[in-house]
Amino acid sequence: xxxxxxYIFIATALFGLSLISGIIGWLNQSVLLGVVxxxxxxxxxxxxxxxxxxxxxxxxxxLPFPLMILGMAxxxxxxxxxxxxxxxxxxLSVIFSEILTYLKLSSLTQRKFYAGYFxxxxxxxxxxxxxxxxxxxxxxPYVDKEFPNQIFVDVKGEPINLRDNKIKVIEMWxxxxxxxxxxxxxxxxxxxxxxxxxx
Numbered sequence: 106x107x108x109x110x111x112y113i114f115i116a117t118a119l120f121g122l123s124l125i126s127g128i129i130g131w132l133n134q135s136v137l138l139g140v141v142x143x144x145x146x147x148x149x150x151x152x153x154x155x156x157x158x159x160x161x162x163x164x165x166x167x168l169p170f171p172l173m174i175l176g177m178a179x180x181x182x183x184x185x186x187x188x189x190x191x192x193x194x195x196x197l198s199v200i201f202s203e204i205l206t207y208l209k210l211s212s213l214t215q216r217k218f219y220a221g222y223f224x225x226x227x228x229x230x231x232x233x234x235x236x237x238x239x240x241x242x243x244x245x246p247y248v249d250k251e252f253p254n255q256i257f258v259d260v261k262g263e264p265i266n267l268r269d270n271k272i273k274v275i276e277m278w279x280x281x282x283x284x285x286x287x288x289x290x291x292x293x294x295x296x297x298x299x300x301x302x303x304x
Contacts, residue, residue: 116166119145123170130282131238135191136230139198142167143222146202163199171195186241194229201225238284274299 122141126134149163171192178185178192201222210218257265257275267273276292278285 112162112166115145116169119166120169130284131187131191132230132234135194135234136226138170138191139194139226139230140223142195143198143202143226146199147206150202150206167199187238190229190234190237194226194234197229198222198226235284 119141123138126137129137146163146167149159149166174188174192178189205215205218205222208218255267257267259265265273274295278288
């Protein structure tokens with residue numbers, strides 16, 4: 106019974122960490138969760154139960170968050186396409202852990218396996234993921250299309266008329282978006298190079 110509560114605690118802590126890890130940005134979150142799920146899977150692979158019970162415990166501990174993200178991606182569809190790579194990265198980390206456990210490698214070969222796994226994880230998190238985000242954000246831009254009927258206000262709180270046939274530059278960002286913050290200097294430079302006509 107003590108063991109059961111311990112694994113429920115691990116499952117809850119892992120799920121909670123997975124949820125709040127979004128505050129560090131999508132790229133960092135994918136790498137962090139890849140490492141955490143890999144190490145958790147390694148810990149759960151130590152012989153404590155017979156094989157069937159061990160896989161049941163692993164499923165209960167490791168699957169809730171990736172399944173929740175997959176469910177959200179299916180339910181919301183295109184609105185959440187920026188999170189599509191997250192579950193595969195987590196599941197791939199668990200698969201790498203299972204392969205490592207199954208192969209029972211020597212310590213030197215095991216270290217090489219770890220290095221290879223971390224190289225793959227860093228590639229997915231810091232090279233593949235940003236390119237994927239850049240692709241989905243620019244593959245279907247709203248060019249020569251009517252802007253959705255949204256209500257915006259300026260810094261004075263006055264409504265902005267989007268239907269007055271004037272060109273408007275609207276900068277949108279989120280406090281949880283590291284890439285948005287990195288673009289601020291470029292946007293400031295852009296503002297300096299255009300003539301702003303007061304409304």
